[in-house]
Amino acid sequence: MLALPINIKKMSPQTITIIGAGNVGYNLTHALHQNGHKILQQYSRNPTRFEGLSNIVQSTTTDLSTIKPDADLYIIAVSDDAIQNVSNQLPKVQGIVTHTSGATTMEVLNKHKRYGIFYPLQTFTRTKLLEFSTLPLCVHSHQEKEITYLSNVARTLTDKVFHITDEQRAILHVAAIFTNNFTNHLLAIANDICDTKQVSFDILRPLMLETLNKVQQFEPRTIQTGPAIRGDEKTMQRHLNLLQETPHYQQLYQVLSNSIQDMGKGS
Amino acid sequence: MLALPINIKKMSPQTITIIGAGNVGYNLTHALHQNGHKILQQYSRNPTRFEGLSNIVQSTTTDLSTIKPDADLYIIAVSDDAIQNVSNQLPKVQGIVTHTSGATTMEVLNKHKRYGIFYPLQTFTRTKLLEFSTLPLCVHSHQEKEITYLSNVARTLTDKVFHITDEQRAILHVAAIFTNNFTNHLLAIANDICDTKQVSFDILRPLMLETLNKVQQFEPRTIQTGPAIRGDEKTMQRHLNLLQETPHYQQLYQVLSNSIQDMGKGS
Numbered sequence: 001m002l003a004l005p006i007n008i009k010k011m012s013p014q015t016i017t018i019i020g021a022g023n024v025g026y027n028l029t030h031a032l033h034q035n036g037h038k039i040l041q042q043y044s045r046n047p048t049r050f051e052g053l054s055n056i057v058q059s060t061t062t063d064l065s066t067i068k069p070d071a072d073l074y075i076i077a078v079s080d081d082a083i084q085n086v087s088n089q090l091p092k093v094q095g096i097v098t099h100t101s102g103a104t105t106m107e108v109l110n111k112h113k114r115y116g117i118f119y120p121l122q123t124f125t126r127t128k129l130l131e132f133s134t135l136p137l138c139v140h141s142h143q144e145k146e147i148t149y150l151s152n153v154a155r156t157l158t159d160k161v162f163h164i165t166d167e168q169r170a171i172l173h174v175a176a177i178f179t180n181n182f183t184n185h186l187l188a189i190a191n192d193i194c195d196t197k198q199v200s201f202d203i204l205r206p207l208m209l210e211t212l213n214k215v216q217q218f219e220p221r222t223i224q225t226g227p228a229i230r231g232d233e234k235t236m237q238r239h240l241n242l243l244q245e246t247p248h249y250q251q252l253y254q255v256l257s258n259s260i261q262d263m264g265k266g267s
Numbered sequence: 268m269l270a271l272p273i274n275i276k277k278m279s280p281q282t283i284t285i286i287g288a289g290n291v292g293y294n295l296t297h298a299l300h301q302n303g304h305k306i307l308q309q310y311s312r313n314p315t316r317f318e319g320l321s322n323i324v325q326s327t328t329t330d331l332s333t334i335k336p337d338a339d340l341y342i343i344a345v346s347d348d349a350i351q352n353v354s355n356q357l358p359k360v361q362g363i364v365t366h367t368s369g370a371t372t373m374e375v376l377n378k379h380k381r382y383g384i385f386y387p388l389q390t391f392t393r394t395k396l397l398e399f400s401t402l403p404l405c406v407h408s409h410q411e412k413e414i415t416y417l418s419n420v421a422r423t424l425t426d427k428v429f430h431i432t433d434e435q436r437a438i439l440h441v442a443a444i445f446t447n448n449f450t451n452h453l454l455a456i457a458n459d460i461c462d463t464k465q466v467s468f469d470i471l472r473p474l475m476l477e478t479l480n481k482v483q484q485f486e487p488r489t490i491q492t493g494p495a496i497r498g499d500e501k502t503m504q505r506h507l508n509l510l511q512e513t514p515h516y517q518q519l520y521q522v523l524s525n526s527i528q529d530m531g532k533g534s
Contacts, residue, residue: 182527
């Protein structure tokens with residue numbers, strides 16, 4: 001992690017334009033508004049997305065060419081594939097142009113004079129506004145003065161502001177895939193496995209919570225349990241037999257168990 | 268899930284002997300003691316394991332042949348491989364003999380006249396006593412009267428008491444491996460990936476918590492996000508490239524992404 005610039009100041013309300021009103025854009029608009037900033041404009045291709053936003057933004061638009069150039073900060077929160085295209089369609093603006101993607105280089109914004117990253121590391125949904133005060137926000141830019149500016153805006157939302165490079169952000173995004181997407185998928189499989197024998201998935205919820213509680217306190221590799229790390233081949237074989245009707249789950253069981261054993265040997 | 272016997276009564280304190288003082292035995296002894304039961308004896312091969320227990324159990328022993336036959340309930344909480352052996356070494360007892368394993372058939376206890384399952388579905392550690400009141404406890408036996416008895420004891424600890432068959436318990440244990448062991452391993456990998464680029468794993472903790480919070484409310488397969496479910500091949504390829512120094516993580520990334528896509532197609 002890079003050191004943040006020390007030039008931290010209490011920030012006055014900024015004028016901000018949000019491009020995109022999906023899960024991230026929707027949550028950001030609400031959080032920035034709540035913390036005193038003025039949302040000058042909100043863009044979405046899809047006008048139904050403005051629902052729940054019209055009272056807190058000064059104007060909405062479905063036409064990128066109408067974006068006004070005088071906001072302090074532009075945050076592009078659209079799908080990864082669309083960021084460069086959207087950036088290129090923006091008019092010349094005075095403020096700094098940022099995007100919120102973990103997986104996309106900052107350079108897709110290089111048409112603009114001032115650009116950077118404003119990346120909240122969290123999984124968002126439109127239906128549930130998240131509390132930003134405990135959420136990590138990662139910023140980056142080529143210039144120290146822009147990093148300072150983005151950090152100061154970020155700090156109006158959360159104390160957890162990090163300055164990370166493009167390379168670090170990319171690896172963090174991979175780590176986030178393991179943490180969120182892949183974990184969620186394993187839970188989907190657990191749910192599916194329960195369903196095959198009419199066992200309620202609810203019975204596993206306390207185990208999920210305790211799994212996560214433990215990881216908040218300990219390094220996960222130091223608290224690994226189960227048949228794989230114990231080398232309990234008999235139990236693993238029985239589990240593989242139980243999964244014989246779902247060969248893809250069998251394969252995952254095998255690959256993950258091997259991986260646990262490899263990591264155990266390495267430590 | 269099977270219906271529980273309806274013959275629920277408020278249970279008077281029972282005399283209970285716990286065989287084993289590892290993570291499960293240690294937690295069970297404390298929980299049963301706190302809820303008014305008398306822990307007649309606690310067995311462990313390893314006398315250092317009695318630390319923290321001597322004030323709440325009537326006696327401790329490192330010799331199975333000294334187990335007294337007059338407890339109401341015997342709970343064998345030893346490693347899966349040792350259960351049958353321990354059960355066979357127990358003297359003839361009046362009470363019902365149970366074990367706490369998700370992965371072991373009830374029949375390993377069939378030397379005894381009365382036997383059954385007393386399976387708390389949770390991950391335990393000795394260093395942290397768990398609250399049992401929200402923890403699922405699964406019971407089973409061949410006889411209705413034993414199921415009723417075990418349910419009544421279980422209900423002194425928690426409201427979440429389930430009657431599940433051996434087959435259901437086996438599949439539940441597999442699902443628990445996905446929920447706990449494999450999830451923990453993915454978090455260990457995320458941690459490792461962060462370390463390679465000097466990014467603090469702490470930055471991912473809020474994401475972990477929100478991932479689990481969401482699963483408390485929704486079915487996990489309905490909230491799957493990320494490049495795999497979106498079919499975002501470009502991002503997946505970039506991630507695979509980023510993982511090229513750790514081919515086993517690359518393989519896991521590929522296998523899990525494929526599995527997410529398979530499940531997505533199936534739904």
